[in-house]
Amino acid sequence: MHRATTTTTDDEKILHSVLDGWKTAVDRHQPDQVAAHFTEEAIFQGLHPYTVGRPGVAAYYDAQPLGLTADYRILETRRLAEDLLLGYLTVDFSFTDRPTLTVSLGLLLQHTDHGWAIAHYQVSR
Template sequence: MTVSSATTLSDVLDAWQQAIAAHDFTGVAALFSEDAVFQGLHPYSVGRQGVADYYAAQPLGMTVDYRIVEARQLADDVTLGWIAADFSFVEDRPPASVSLTVVVRNGLVAHYHVSPRIDAA
């Protein structure tokens, strides 16, 4: 993991984390490119509106903690990240621990994919 790639991911993911905690679904969507491919735990979407709709449907009080497992600089303006994320809820609901794969292009998330947690060996 290079410092540059980790910094790029941290900048975007810190803003994502803050917008989720504020239930600011338009703020979350603004962190994604206009043509972002988004695959959350529901059917996938393409574009910011799908991202906004997904996060608007999440319960108030949801928060996320994350850790960058791996980061790769694919090009000057493209970073790939493997993220361990733990979503917590205020309501009586167990936390959701997932793995995220994200591609950040020009400072915006261009691809976001959630899968069951797979811890690094």
């Protein structure tokens, strides 16, 4: 039986490479750029009903208020297969008009022909 490996520096670098671009696009309120960090058929669960695919991700972030920013911290990673990487994070979403919302975020990154992208995204309070 193959066991998933624990957090490694290389896996954290992969997560940062995807999430830094995601964060930049969130902070700049660029919903199409946020969605570009997801696979074509990504399952996305924010704090509203889930959606599948980049258009739903873009619509979710387009509906977020201007001034929203995201700061994340990687807590754990697991390499599930050569082309699959699990990440568990905490994210602080800051707003201009209300208190910061801290959430837990589980991600599954998949290596595609175009590089690493988010295949599954699930937030919980």
